[in-house]
Amino acid sequence: MISFTSVTKQYGSNATLAVNNVSLTISKGEHFALLGPNGAGKTTLVKMLLGFIRPSNGTITLDGVPCSDPLSRSGIGYLPENIRIPQYLSGLQFLVRQAVLSGMHAEEYGKRINDIVALVGMKDSFRAKVKTYSKGMLQRIGLASAILTGTKVLVLDEPQSGLDPIGIRDVRSIMEGLRQTGVTIILNSHLLSEVEKTCDTAAIINKGAIVLSNNIRDLSASGETLEDMFVRIIGGAHA
Amino acid sequence: MRNFFTVTKYTVIDILNQKSFFVLLAVCIGFVMLLRGCYKGNYMVNGKEIDSLTVAWNASIVAFHVIAAGVLLIAAILSMGMFRRDREDGTLIYMMSKPLHRTAYALGRVCGLWLVSFGFMAVLHGSIFIITLMSAGGTMPGYLTASLVCSVNVFFMVGAVCLFSLFMPDFMAAVTGLGIAGIGYISDSVYQLTQSKLVQAAMGNSAPSVSWWRVAWPKVASLQYFAASLIDKSSFHTMGFIHPFVMMLVWCGIVIAALVYAFKTREL
Numbered sequence: 001m002i003s004f005t006s007v008t009k010q011y012g013s014n015a016t017l018a019v020n021n022v023s024l025t026i027s028k029g030e031h032f033a034l035l036g037p038n039g040a041g042k043t044t045l046v047k048m049l050l051g052f053i054r055p056s057n058g059t060i061t062l063d064g065v066p067c068s069d070p071l072s073r074s075g076i077g078y079l080p081e082n083i084r085i086p087q088y089l090s091g092l093q094f095l096v097r098q099a100v101l102s103g104m105h106a107e108e109y110g111k112r113i114n115d116i117v118a119l120v121g122m123k124d125s126f127r128a129k130v131k132t133y134s135k136g137m138l139q140r141i142g143l144a145s146a147i148l149t150g151t152k153v154l155v156l157d158e159p160q161s162g163l164d165p166i167g168i169r170d171v172r173s174i175m176e177g178l179r180q181t182g183v184t185i186i187l188n189s190h191l192l193s194e195v196e197k198t199c200d201t202a203a204i205i206n207k208g209a210i211v212l213s214n215n216i217r218d219l220s221a222s223g224e225t226l227e228d229m230f231v232r233i234i235g236g237a238h239a
Numbered sequence: 240m241r242n243f244f245t246v247t248k249y250t251v252i253d254i255l256n257q258k259s260f261f262v263l264l265a266v267c268i269g270f271v272m273l274l275r276g277c278y279k280g281n282y283m284v285n286g287k288e289i290d291s292l293t294v295a296w297n298a299s300i301v302a303f304h305v306i307a308a309g310v311l312l313i314a315a316i317l318s319m320g321m322f323r324r325d326r327e328d329g330t331l332i333y334m335m336s337k338p339l340h341r342t343a344y345a346l347g348r349v350c351g352l353w354l355v356s357f358g359f360m361a362v363l364h365g366s367i368f369i370i371t372l373m374s375a376g377g378t379m380p381g382y383l384t385a386s387l388v389c390s391v392n393v394f395f396m397v398g399a400v401c402l403f404s405l406f407m408p409d410f411m412a413a414v415t416g417l418g419i420a421g422i423g424y425i426s427d428s429v430y431q432l433t434q435s436k437l438v439q440a441a442m443g444n445s446a447p448s449v450s451w452w453r454v455a456w457p458k459v460a461s462l463q464y465f466a467a468s469l470i471d472k473s474s475f476h477t478m479g480f481i482h483p484f485v486m487m488l489v490w491c492g493i494v495i496a497a498l499v500y501a502f503k504t505r506e507l
Contacts, residue, residue, distance in 0.1 A: 050336050052507040070338045078336040084329030088256040094333075100245055101337040149337065 002026040002049070002153065002184065007058035009044050009208075018044045019055070020208040026201075029182045031175065033195040033216075035226075036205040037234055042188045043081070045205070046155055049186075050078060062153065074103065077150020081157040081188070083142035091117070091126035091133070091141045095148055102149040112148060119177075120144045121170060135162035143171065150183060157188040172198055192227040202226065206234055243343040243350075246334070250351020253330075254317060263313065264359060271366045274302055278374035295375030299367050300471055303382065306363045307389040307463050308424070311396045314356035315416050318400035319409040321348055326507075335507055345401075345502040349495065352397045357390040385466035391487045392459050396420060398494035405501050420459045427460035427478065434476035449478055457490045458483035 002025070009019040019041045026032045034042045047053045049060055051067050065072040085094050092113070099109035117126040120140045125133070133141065139162045146154055160168045168191070175185060175198045189195050195202060196216060203213035211233055219229060254260055277298045282289040325331040325348075334344055364386040372378055396416055403412035430449065432438055461483035468475040477483065 047507075052332075052335060054506070070340050072338075073336060074338045076336065078332075080329075080332055080336075084327070085333070086253070086328045086330055088253075097249065098333060098337070101242065101334060101339055103241075103338065145333070 001028055001063060002186070003059075003061045004045070004049075005059045005061075007045070007048065007055045007060060009041075009048060009053065010056045017208045019048070021058070022205070022208075022210055023058075024203060024210065024213065026184060026186065028184055029179075030201060031179065031185045031187065031199040033187045033189060033199040033202040034205060035189070035192070035195065035202055035230060040205045041208040042205055043157065044208075046078075046157060046186070046188060049155065050076070075150065075152030076155065077146035077148065077153070078155045079139075079142045079146040079157060079159055081161060083138055085130045085138065085141070087131040088129065090129050091122060091137075091144075094130065094141065095126070095145055098145045098149050104149075109148065113144075116144045116147050117141075119147070119174060121167075136164060136167055139163055140167070143174070147174070147178070153184045153186065154178065155186045158190070159187070160189065160191055160194060168194065192225075192230055196226045204230060204233055240343075242339050243347045246339070246344055246347025247351045247354065250321075250348050251354055254351070254355045260317075260355075264362065267309070267313075267359075267363055268366060271302065271306075271363055271370070274298060274367070275370055275374060278370065292375045292377045295371045295377060296379070296471070299371045299379055299382070300467060302367045303364065303385065303467060303470065304463060306360060306367070307386075307392065307466070310356060310360040310363070310389075310393055311420050311459070312417065313359055314352070314393050314396045315400045315413040317356060318352050318397045318416075319404055319413040321352060321401060322404055323409055331507060341503045342499050345499050346495070349394075349398050349401055349498065352401070353390070353394045356393045356397060360389065360393060361386055379470055381469035385469045388466040388469065388484065389463055391484065391491065392420075392462055395457060395459065395487055395491050395494060398491060398498055402494055402498040402501065405498070405505065419457055423457050423459040423461075426453045426456060427458060427464065430478050431461075431464055431476060435474075454479035454481075458486045462487050 004022050004024040007019055007022045008017060010017050022041075022045065034045065036042050044053070048055050049062075049067055050073065051070065054068065060067040062072040062076070089097070095113050095117075096109065099113070104112075113126075114123075117123050120143050122137065122140050122144060125137060126141065126144070130138070130141070139159070143156075143159055146156065159171050163171065172194060175187075178185065185199075187195065187199060199216055201213070201215050202219070204211050212229075216226065219226060224232075278291065278295045282294055322331075325334075335341070361383075364382065368379060368382050371382075399419060400412050400416040403415045406412075407415070430453070433442070458478070461478060465475050465483055467473065481489075
């Protein structure tokens with residue numbers, strides 16, 4: 001279980017709050033979407049969860065372990081927005097490094113890598129150098145690395161970015177497939193139609209604060225699409 | 240601990256993937272090879288011919304100092320962009336999103352840089368050792384031990400430049416690190432000179448007292464002079480009461496502690 005308790009993040013002493021008193025609980029196996037306009041605080045929340053930055057106030061725990069402890073990142077897979085990979089590495093070398101740093105043994109990641117590159121459609125090119133990859137291929141190998149190490153939690157920041165329609169559909173079916181494995185997914189995305197199809201719950205964040213958090217089925221039961229609701233809430237707040 | 244070794248290994252691999260590193264090494268080996276000419280000349284001092292072994296011996300000592308000082312420049316160049324490169328090419332994010340202690344990351348990077356820089360120096364010193372052996376037929380027993388002693392200087396330079404690069408632009412970090420070493424070279428060299436018999440005799444054994452900051456300053460040059468004394472058994476004078484080897488180990492500890500603290504408290 002992932003828990004954010006009264007989390008606040010302020011950059012500098014007089015700066016505005018990037019995240020303002022956010023409390024959230026994400027259950028094991030839940031597919032959770034974090035929605036909001038650019039600069040709302042979604043990426044800041046993710047960075048705090050991964051220990052890249054520290055909250056000014058409040059606590060974040062993963063299965064009871066505070067996120068300041070590197071052990072909390074065991075079993076977490078992360079796909080950043082605009083993934084960058086050292087150009088001299090091959091896709092395979094990158095995946096092996098990820099697995100080794102996650103504490104996996106050779107016999108454990110050997111077969112898993114083959115299965116995952118097939119899953120993300122990189123079976124034919126994962127041995128090539130990253131510098132030869134297109135944007136879509138980079139995104140796919142990044143997704144592969146997140147799945148490889150994310151045995152408990154997957155944090156996906158705009159996973160469909162740079163993918164063609166087939167790629168977007170592949171990501172959707174991968175996420176559906178992961179549902180059976182019990183992996184928790186935190187998804188940052190602007191593709192609200194995809195969120196509706198793949199996630200169980202969604203929280204809308206604006207100006208650092210959660211303005212709505214609910215089950216997606218409950219949201220759609222009102223007859224309003226997620227996009228309509230997003231525009232109504234965020235549009236109203238921006239007006 | 241396992242992750243520390245993993246990061247160290249990846250750091251070495253990452254640097255060895257840079258073609259410019261091998262170009263630099265090849266150029267330096269080329270310069271060292273040019274020294275062979277010095278070993279084969281006929282030298283006369285006060286009308287007396289110097290035998291080839293003495294020439295080789297002295298040329299090798301000079302080369303030892305030039306290489307030990309020059310590798311500090313190489314270490315500074317390699318270290319100055321390490322953390323920036325990691326931020327820009329995504330390495331920092333992919334490593335730190337794993338269960339990896341920031342301490343293991345910072346120490347692994349520094350140790351990897353040190354291993355490569357020391358390897359660079361060992362190859363050049365080793366080349367001189369082999370040239371001396373082949374050209375003059377004599378071995379210099381303390382030569383490689385002296386190179387190992389100088390690796391402490393290299394470690395200090397790597398740690399210092401990595402630390403400074405967290406707070407200032409890469410180039411400034413390298414210049415600051417080299418500046419600290421440069422001041423040490425001037426201060427320590429002047430001290431060694433004033434302690435020589437010739438100068439002592441000229442000054443009537445009334446050498447000026449040494450100010451405290453010179454005693455406390457990183458003893459990069461003193462350690463190098465100490466290392467050279469292991470080769471030629473020449474006299475070596477310790478400034479203050481702490482041996483430069485111990486002093487440099489303490490400075491390395493201070494620099495690494497500051498680096499780890501600064502990196503741990505940083506936002507990525």
